[in-house]
Amino acid sequence: MTSQKPRVVIIGAGFAGVEAAKKLGKHGVNVLLIDRHNYHTFIPMLYQVATAILYPHQIIYPLRRLLRDLPTVNFLQGNVRKIDFNNQIICADNVAIDYNYLIIATGSQSQFLGVTGAPENSFPMRSLTDAIAIRNQVLSRFEQAAKVTDEDEKRRLLTFVIVGGGATGVELAGSLNELIHSALSKDYPTLNIDTARVILVQSGDRLFPSYPQKLGKYTEKWLLRHGVKVHLNSKVSKVTPEAVYLEDNTAIFTDTVIWTAGVLAATPETKQSVKTAAKEKFLVEQTLQLCGHKNIYGVGDVSYVDNQEEQLNGVAQEAIQQGKTAADNILRQIRGASPKSFSYFNKGRLAIIAKHAGVGKIGKFPIKGFVAWFLWLEVHLLYLPGIRNRLGVLFNWLKYYFFSEGATRIIISTAKSENLPVSSEK
Amino acid sequence: MTSQKPRVVIIGAGFAGVEAAKKLGKHGVNVLLIDRHNYHTFIPMLYQVATAILYPHQIIYPLRRLLRDLPTVNFLQGNVRKIDFNNQIICADNVAIDYNYLIIATGSQSQFLGVTGAPENSFPMRSLTDAIAIRNQVLSRFEQAAKVTDEDEKRRLLTFVIVGGGATGVELAGSLNELIHSALSKDYPTLNIDTARVILVQSGDRLFPSYPQKLGKYTEKWLLRHGVKVHLNSKVSKVTPEAVYLEDNTAIFTDTVIWTAGVLAATPETKQSVKTAAKEKFLVEQTLQLCGHKNIYGVGDVSYVDNQEEQLNGVAQEAIQQGKTAADNILRQIRGASPKSFSYFNKGRLAIIAKHAGVGKIGKFPIKGFVAWFLWLEVHLLYLPGIRNRLGVLFNWLKYYFFSEGATRIIISTAKSENLPVSSEK
Numbered sequence: 059m060t061s062q063k064p065r066v067v068i069i070g071a072g073f074a075g076v077e078a079a080k081k082l083g084k085h086g087v088n089v090l091l092i093d094r095h096n097y098h099t100f101i102p103m104l105y106q107v108a109t110a111i112l113y114p115h116q117i118i119y120p121l122r123r124l125l126r127d128l129p130t131v132n133f134l135q136g137n138v139r140k141i142d143f144n145n146q147i148i149c150a151d152n153v154a155i156d157y158n159y160l161i162i163a164t165g166s167q168s169q170f171l172g173v174t175g176a177p178e179n180s181f182p183m184r185s186l187t188d189a190i191a192i193r194n195q196v197l198s199r200f201e202q203a204a205k206v207t208d209e210d211e212k213r214r215l216l217t218f219v220i221v222g223g224g225a226t227g228v229e230l231a232g233s234l235n236e237l238i239h240s241a242l243s244k245d246y247p248t249l250n251i252d253t254a255r256v257i258l259v260q261s262g263d264r265l266f267p268s269y270p271q272k273l274g275k276y277t278e279k280w281l282l283r284h285g286v287k288v289h290l291n292s293k294v295s296k297v298t299p300e301a302v303y304l305e306d307n308t309a310i311f312t313d314t315v316i317w318t319a320g321v322l323a324a325t326p327e328t329k330q331s332v333k334t335a336a337k338e339k340f341l342v343e344q345t346l347q348l349c350g351h352k353n354i355y356g357v358g359d360v361s362y363v364d365n366q367e368e369q370l371n372g373v374a375q376e377a378i379q380q381g382k383t384a385a386d387n388i389l390r391q392i393r394g395a396s397p398k399s400f401s402y403f404n405k406g407r408l409a410i411i412a413k414h415a416g417v418g419k420i421g422k423f424p425i426k427g428f429v430a431w432f433l434w435l436e437v438h439l440l441y442l443p444g445i446r447n448r449l450g451v452l453f454n455w456l457k458y459y460f461f462s463e464g465a466t467r468i469i470i471s472t473a474k475s476e477n478l479p480v481s482s483e484k
Numbered sequence: 485m486t487s488q489k490p491r492v493v494i495i496g497a498g499f500a501g502v503e504a505a506k507k508l509g510k511h512g513v514n515v516l517l518i519d520r521h522n523y524h525t526f527i528p529m530l531y532q533v534a535t536a537i538l539y540p541h542q543i544i545y546p547l548r549r550l551l552r553d554l555p556t557v558n559f560l561q562g563n564v565r566k567i568d569f570n571n572q573i574i575c576a577d578n579v580a581i582d583y584n585y586l587i588i589a590t591g592s593q594s595q596f597l598g599v600t601g602a603p604e605n606s607f608p609m610r611s612l613t614d615a616i617a618i619r620n621q622v623l624s625r626f627e628q629a630a631k632v633t634d635e636d637e638k639r640r641l642l643t644f645v646i647v648g649g650g651a652t653g654v655e656l657a658g659s660l661n662e663l664i665h666s667a668l669s670k671d672y673p674t675l676n677i678d679t680a681r682v683i684l685v686q687s688g689d690r691l692f693p694s695y696p697q698k699l700g701k702y703t704e705k706w707l708l709r710h711g712v713k714v715h716l717n718s719k720v721s722k723v724t725p726e727a728v729y730l731e732d733n734t735a736i737f738t739d740t741v742i743w744t745a746g747v748l749a750a751t752p753e754t755k756q757s758v759k760t761a762a763k764e765k766f767l768v769e770q771t772l773q774l775c776g777h778k779n780i781y782g783v784g785d786v787s788y789v790d791n792q793e794e795q796l797n798g799v800a801q802e803a804i805q806q807g808k809t810a811a812d813n814i815l816r817q818i819r820g821a822s823p824k825s826f827s828y829f830n831k832g833r834l835a836i837i838a839k840h841a842g843v844g845k846i847g848k849f850p851i852k853g854f855v856a857w858f859l860w861l862e863v864h865l866l867y868l869p870g871i872r873n874r875l876g877v878l879f880n881w882l883k884y885y886f887f888s889e890g891a892t893r894i895i896i897s898t899a900k901s902e903n904l905p906v907s908s909e910k
Contacts, residue, residue: 096627096895115539115892122671122893132674135627135895153631187896201522201561205579245548248558466541467548469522469561470613 063088064158064392067148069138069326071098071121073374074358075163077381083128085389090157092134092150096121099186100442102374103451105226107189109233110197110241111464114186116450119443138164142329143351159353159388162326162340163381166359166372169320169337175297180315183226190470195314196234197469200246202313203253214311216254219302221294222318223260224267225409228277230316231258232412235286240462257287257310259294259302261319266409266417268371270424273417280411294319321372323360335362344399346384353391355384368402374441375405408434413459489514490584490818493574495564495752497524497547499800500784501589503807509554511815516583518560518576522547525612526868528800529877531652533615535659536623536667537890540612542876545869564590568755569777585779585814588752588766589807592785592798595746595763601723606741609652616896621740622660623895626672628739629679640737642680645728647720648744649686650693651835654703656742657684658838661712666888683713683736685720685728687745692835692843694797696850699843706837720745747798749786761788770825772810779817781810794828800867801831834860839885 066082068075071093079091097118106112125131136150147156168184170176181195182188196218203215220231235256243251258265258281264274265281265288278288289304296303301311323339325332333341333349339362341349346363348354358377363370370376379402387397408418408430416430425433435455442448458464492508494501497519505517523544532538551557562576573582594610596602607621608614622644629641646657661682669677684691684707690700691707691714704714715730722729727737749765751758759767759775765788767775772789774780784803789796796802805828813823834844834856842856851859861881868874884890 096623096893113539113541114896115894118892118894120671120893126670134631135624136631151631190896197522198561205560205562205577244552245546247555466544467522467546468541468544470540470616 065090065156066159066161066388067092067155067157068161068163069093069148070163070165070358070360071095071133072101072163072165072358073377074165074381074384075161076121076124077378078161078163078357078385079125079131080128081382081385082388083125083131086130087389087392089128089131090134090155091121091125091131092136092138092148092155093121094135094137095186096133096135097186098124098443100438101184102438103442104183104186104189105230105233106464107186108183108192108196108230109237109464110193110467111233111237111458112451112454113465114190116447116454117442118186119447124443138326140327140329143354144330146353148326157353159355159391161355161357161381161384161388162348162360163357163377164324164326164360166321166337167324168317169322170317171320173294173297176294176315176317179297179299180221180302180317182317183230192316193467194469196237197467199313200242200249200254201469204246204249209253210311212249213253213255214300215313216249217257217310217312218255218314218316219257219259219310219312220316220318221259221302222320223258223262223265223288223290224318226318227258227260227316228265228281229410230318231256231281231286232284232410232415235281235284236412236462239285241464241467245467255287256285257289257312259289259292259304261291261293263291265290269407269409269417269419273419273424273426276426277411277417280415284412321359325360335364337362345387345397346380346400347387347397355387357381357384363400366402368404370402371407373407376402379403408437410434491516491582492585492587492814493518493581493583494587494589495519495574496589496591496784496786497521497559498527498589498591498784499803500591500807500810501587502547502550503804504587504589504783504811505551505557506554507808507811508814509551509557512556513815513818515554515557516560516581517547517551517557518562518564518574518581519547520561520563521612522559522561523612524550524869526864527610528864529868530609530612530615531656531659532890533612534609534618534622534656535663535890536619536893537659537663537884538877538880539891540616542873542880543868544612545873550869564752566753566755569780570756572779574752583779585781585817587781587783587807587810587814588774588786589783589803590750590752590786592747592763593750594743595748596743597746599720599723602720602741602743605723605725606647606728606743608743609656618742619893620895622663623893625739626668626675626680627895630672630675635679636737638675639679639681640726641739642675643683643736643738644681644740644742645683645685645736645738646742646744647685647728648746649684649688649691649714649716650744652744653684653686653742654691654707655836656744657682657707657712658710658836658841661707661710662838662888665711667890667893671893681713682711683715683738685715685718685730687717687719689717691716695833695835695843695845699845699850699852702852703837703843706841710838747785751786761790763788771813771823772806772826773813773823781813783807783810789826792826792828794830796828797833799833801833802828805829834863836860 065088100117103117139149168182266274293305340356342356342361357380383400406420418430491514526543529543565575594608692700719731766782768782768787783806809826832846844856
């Protein structure tokens with residue numbers, strides 16, 4: 059990288075970071091993209107990996123492949139330890155990297171809302187690894203249940219509790235319920251499938267709080283009709299390895315608690331203090347510039363736009379558009395122009411409950427049912443990076459749609475090695 | 485399961501165990517198949533997962549799918565802790581299972597030949613998890629190397645040592661060398677790819693000791709010509725996190741040692757002592773019955789056939805034929821006939837070095853080069869279970885053949901969760 063031309067460092071290869079890198083790269087700007095993974099994850103489809111509809115590799119895209127045809131963009135896999143604004147240096151692992159412009163796109167993390175035992179005893183659903191861990195957990199609970207004779211223990215093993223009634227929670231609940239009553243009921247002929255339960259716990263008084271009220275009601279009805287138990291106005295007070303406890307002292311005995319409730323900005327450590335907003339987000343100007351730092355941008359879930367006209371919900375579209383704006387503004391600054399304000403163009407939102415059942419909002423118009431479901435598939439197939447991925451996903455969706463068979467239901471141990479005799483393996 | 489009809493328990497769902505289960509199931513015999521995984525692994529293709537030609541799910545087959553159309557065959561995922569021959573009970577995890585007939589098909593495990601540091605500091609290549617771990621290791625060494633500036637460290641990170649000059653070692657060495665000089669050289673434009681080295685260490689005086697001499701020579705020449713360093717007559721004396729040491733005190737500095745050298749039977753623990761042969765294998769009669777136990781069979785890598793006329797090499801074909809014979813003999817015993825002796829029909833053997841280069845032996849005739857390579861692909865595609873797998877593998881092979889692009893080169897962390905801000909993740 060030449061020292062003449064300004065260098066832009068982007069931390070985080072989510073929707074915002076990748077979009078910014080591509081835009082700057084197309085204009086021949088020197089870019090270094092940093093992420094702790096060597097791939098970009100298509101988060102909206104994580105739940106389909108967790109429920110064995112899709113293969114893990116189908117919803118990710120390797121970053122070095124993505125950047126191959128952008129010669130001025132380089133990639134570094136690493137964890138950013140600290141940022142020093144004054145000296146314009148970031149420390150990634152043991153490497154010190156200087157920058158002229160910096161885009162912080164480090165996204166968000168789970169927030170366990172101070173619930174005792176939640177961090178240790180529940181599964182988050184934010185990364186590909188999380189999704190695989192959930193798939194392994196669900197499948198191995200069924201293997202366990204096939205072994206035990208005690209009915210209560212069997213019931214406990216086959217009870218799956220999802221905390222959080224937002225899009226992630228609902229999509230996971232609906233899809234998991236479908237998996238159990240289609241493929242798994244065939245895989246486990248010796249199990250009485252009615253023993254298995256999916257329970258959705260929501261603190262608020264309705265599902266999909268960020269959608270129009272009637273869509274929440276529709277979703278709730280749909281889930282109940284298909285056997286998913288929905289607890290509204292229920293806060294989780296404690297999670298143990300054996301059960302999850304609600305504030306009204308109900309105890310739900312389970313081996314599997316999936317946590318989709320709280321969210322917190324995943325801000326990198328900075329040498330100088332930064333103005334923050336709710337959920338520990340970095341406060342940024344309307345131009346997405348970090349308050350008091352003209353050459354630093356905060357985009358996506360990590361930032362909060364100061365007095366923004368529209369409330370953002372942390373969906374992919376927002377991150378993509380912010381990434382684009384940050385790149386545009388840096389290009390403007392490079393040629394001496396002043397950055398422009400970000401304004402979000404809301405194309406609408408969609409979420410899936412199950413086969414033929416979705417909800418959404420296009421502009422101001424709420425939609426539901428088959429239309430919303432079909433639109434979701436269209437839109438996500440369209441945005442998924444990589445032709446190979448699109449074809450593979452389409453194939454799996456068709457397989458799932460017609461034969462209720464998605465991806466291979468495989469439990470992959472995460473041990474470094476299993477080089478042990480059968481008898482001595484724990 | 486009715487107590488009237490005899491029950492056959494099969495431990496291990498490798499080639500031998502699955503073959504026996506299918507055969508007995510087709511005859512309506514009550515069978516319980518036990519394995520620690522919920523899938524059967526097509527071991528001969530493991531190296532193609534380790535070198536990112538294939539996806540993990542493409543070389544496995546879920547056992548419950550495999551057994552769905554055999555109503556008398558049940559599956560249990562678990563680890564066999566102990567076998568009590570006298571009471572005809574095996575203990576799998578906490579479950580006690582009784583049997584009338586038992587087939588032990590628990591296969592083999594790596595044997596580190598007492599080399600100091602080998603178990604802790606080298607990667608075995610025997611399970612799907614092992615193959616994925618190797619893929620992650622190779623790819624992340626390249627990511628590391630792209631970060632370091634010190635040339636010696638870079639060289640160390642990009643040095644990959646494979647111990648063992650048998651089929652697994654050679655196939656892995658050739659394939660890894662190909663991966664490095666095709667896809668990885670494109671993925672890492674900032675790295676000088678000639679820094680990367682694949683080194684094959686073999687204790688004997690030639691590669692493929694179980695093949696005709698000239699094939700070993702051919703293989704050695706081929707590997708050398710393509711940049712793989714081959715150490716013959718070299719025993720490993722020590723493995724540390726930084727290097728591998730040979731008995732002549734050569735030190736090869738590396739972060740990655742893959743161990744394919746020794747092998748040992750993976751025998752389950754038994755309450756009563758069992759006659760064993762070399763490599764701790766259970767000694768079995770010509771009928772594959774465990775010496776002194778008429779209702780117990782030992783098949784595949786776990787057993788050694790007493791004064792067998794042909795020396796077996798632990799390849800899939802042998803296991804498949806032994807599994808069939810054991811099933812046949814149990815069927816004979818059930819109807820009151822006496823078991824028959826096992827005799828191996830050698831269809832031949834094949835191994836791949838790299839594109840267009842293979843070696844093999846059909847009957848008594850050694851073959852090499854393009855023909856052997858092409859035959860290998862044919863035969864393995866034919867034996868791979870599952871049409872979906874065959875299609876997927878064929879697709880990846882063509883992709884790899886024409887574009888040197890196989891599976892997605894993705895480094896999947898094996899942590900339960902990565903729900904951490906970028907800055908604080910180790």
